[in-house]
Amino acid sequence: MSSEPEELQEAVRREIEQDRRSEFRLIPQAVIALTVVAAIVAIRLLLFP
Amino acid sequence: MTATLWDVVGAIVAVICLIFVLTGIIPVLAAAYSFLAIPLFAFRNHYARARPYFPRVAIVVPAWNEGAVIGASIDRLMSLDYPKDRLRIYVVDDASTDDTPDVVRAKADQYPGSVWHLRREKGGEGKAHTLNYGIRRILEDDWMQALLIMDADVIYLPESLRRMTRHLADPEVGAVSAYIREGSGDKNYLTRFIGVEYILSQPAARRAQNVLGAQACLAGGAQLHSRENLVALGGQVDTTSLAEDTITTFETQLRGRRVVFEPHAVVLAEEPGSVDALWKQRLRWARGNVSVTSRYKKIWFRPTRSHRLGTISFGVVWFSLWLLPAAMVLSSIGLLGLLFLHSPIADTVFRTLWIWAACTYVFVLVFGMQTDPALSRRCWREVLCFPGIVNMFVMLTAFFPLLVEVRIPALFGATISPGAIFVFTLCVYVWVPFSMLAALAARRVERTRAGRVLSPLLIYLAGYGSLLCAITFDSYVKELRHAESKWDKTVKTGRVTA
Numbered sequence: 001m002s003s004e005p006e007e008l009q010e011a012v013r014r015e016i017e018q019d020r021r022s023e024f025r026l027i028p029q030a031v032i033a034l035t036v037v038a039a040i041v042a043i044r045l046l047l048f049p
Numbered sequence: 050m051t052a053t054l055w056d057v058v059g060a061i062v063a064v065i066c067l068i069f070v071l072t073g074i075i076p077v078l079a080a081a082y083s084f085l086a087i088p089l090f091a092f093r094n095h096y097a098r099a100r101p102y103f104p105r106v107a108i109v110v111p112a113w114n115e116g117a118v119i120g121a122s123i124d125r126l127m128s129l130d131y132p133k134d135r136l137r138i139y140v141v142d143d144a145s146t147d148d149t150p151d152v153v154r155a156k157a158d159q160y161p162g163s164v165w166h167l168r169r170e171k172g173g174e175g176k177a178h179t180l181n182y183g184i185r186r187i188l189e190d191d192w193m194q195a196l197l198i199m200d201a202d203v204i205y206l207p208e209s210l211r212r213m214t215r216h217l218a219d220p221e222v223g224a225v226s227a228y229i230r231e232g233s234g235d236k237n238y239l240t241r242f243i244g245v246e247y248i249l250s251q252p253a254a255r256r257a258q259n260v261l262g263a264q265a266c267l268a269g270g271a272q273l274h275s276r277e278n279l280v281a282l283g284g285q286v287d288t289t290s291l292a293e294d295t296i297t298t299f300e301t302q303l304r305g306r307r308v309v310f311e312p313h314a315v316v317l318a319e320e321p322g323s324v325d326a327l328w329k330q331r332l333r334w335a336r337g338n339v340s341v342t343s344r345y346k347k348i349w350f351r352p353t354r355s356h357r358l359g360t361i362s363f364g365v366v367w368f369s370l371w372l373l374p375a376a377m378v379l380s381s382i383g384l385l386g387l388l389f390l391h392s393p394i395a396d397t398v399f400r401t402l403w404i405w406a407a408c409t410y411v412f413v414l415v416f417g418m419q420t421d422p423a424l425s426r427r428c429w430r431e432v433l434c435f436p437g438i439v440n441m442f443v444m445l446t447a448f449f450p451l452l453v454e455v456r457i458p459a460l461f462g463a464t465i466s467p468g469a470i471f472v473f474t475l476c477v478y479v480w481v482p483f484s485m486l487a488a489l490a491a492r493r494v495e496r497t498r499a500g501r502v503l504s505p506l507l508i509y510l511a512g513y514g515s516l517l518c519a520i521t522f523d524s525y526v527k528e529l530r531h532a533e534s535k536w537d538k539t540v541k542t543g544r545v546t547a
Contacts, residue, residue, distance in 0.1 A: 012101035016215060019313045020096035026256070030088040033416035037408045040448070048449050
């Protein structure tokens with residue numbers, strides 16, 4: 001591990017950090033999915049009581 | 050007195066029917082629970098313990114008559130974004146009768162010291178035996194620090210291996226898996242359905258399994274093991290069942306090592322393009338899962354500190370998938386029973402079940418598709434039709450009863466009689482088991498002249514989920530009949546493209 005060039009290690013470190021951060025997209029994605037479900041339920045309740 | 054006795058019998062039957070119906074809600078709740086856990090992956094992932102790490106990786110490629118694909122596969126592996134002096138490819142040629150040996154030997158000459166041809170003169174025993182032959186040879190010296198098991202036809206995106214090895218920097222991790230993405234070059238309706246299924250089952254559901262702390266299965270075409278893990282497993286994979294990947298995954302975790310799913314390591318794979326080929330492949334998987342369920346009967350629902358396979362949540366997720374067809378049939382029987390008993394709760398129970406199912410389906414699909422938006426866009430028709438057009442109509446009926454039974458007929462100046470509504474309700478209640486029969490019919494008609502049109506039509510109507518349920522149901526039947534388990538190789542033609 002330590003024999004790898006420092007630039008490569010740094011690049012991989014950045015990649016790990018980037019991937020870790022990208023996982024936070026899951027939260028708004030889940031919110032969007034829940035919003036779609038909520039919209040369908042609202043249509044049901046409002047238009048077909 | 051007699052009337053009272055009949056009332057009691059009726060009430061007991063109604064309760065039994067209700068229990069049957071409620072079995073149908075368990076898989077729905079399990080799916081909802083699993084997908085609601087996915088956002089937690091933002092906080093509960095392994096990146097904090099991942100480090101830049103480039104172990105010496107031996108890639109073992111089992112090959113039987115892979116002459117059409119193996120050369121290109123080796124070239125692509127040699128172009129991986131990984132230090133070349135830390136990569137060796139061992140092609141285990143399982144007594145191929147085509148030009149596989151010639152192709153591999155030519156590649157060994159082209160990449161001296163990096164590509165190795167291991168020939169088994171007596172083959173045909175299955176993938177696990179082939180792998181073990183290669184693993185034994187690789188373990189004979191101490192060069193290998195990590196072993197990547199893959200299929201001959203898959204394509205690793207250049208940075209995939211690097212993204213997998215970084216997790217092995219943590220000694221607690223025994224194995225890492227990647228996202229197997231459907232990558233057939235000549236896509237058809239079925240490969241697109243498989244693409245949608247893989248999105249839901251991998252970047253979505255496997256993130257949830259990471260959060261729950263237990264992985265159900267390392268992908269057969271992309272599993273990276275540390276040497277220590279491989280040695281702890283006895284230096285071989287299981288050869289006694291059709292589910293060697295799942296058994297390897299379970300044994301790794303039972304020995305206290307973690308299995309990590311890496312969603313950013315993408316591996317493209319060729320998938321079956323016909324219902325018949327898919328049926329054979331998935332039947333093998335389903336029967337393998339039956340043996341896994343039985344083999345590990347002492348771990349289910351028994352939480353321990355050493356691993357998470359025994360947790361209630363993992364058990365519910367595992368069994369809800371495995372028993373989904375049984376739950377669907379029981380649920381329909383229960384609904385029919387309530388209908389014929391003229392139970393006042395039949396309608397409420399039906400609507401509750403299907404409204405939950407519809408909400409869960411919408412949530413799962415909308416969320417799941419965002420985890421791989423590019424592939425989802427290419428498969429948008431299959432995303433929309435994933436549960437089946439008829440099933441969507443049933444959901445619509447449950448969600449908006451007046452719309453289907455009153456308002457739409459009223460548009461044409463018609464009214465539906467109570468008798469017709471009863472027959473319609475009957476059809477709706479029994480559709481789920483019939484959707485599995487429709488999937489079976491899709492397989493039967495596929496080879497006929499009309500099959501080119503009828504087979505896809507039936508799958509779009511019945512739903513891809515019904516097809517998978519029908520295959521799982523077939524595995525129940527085969528197990529009950531103690532039918533012979535054999536390893537059918539899925540025919541690959543090198544259709545996969547990056």
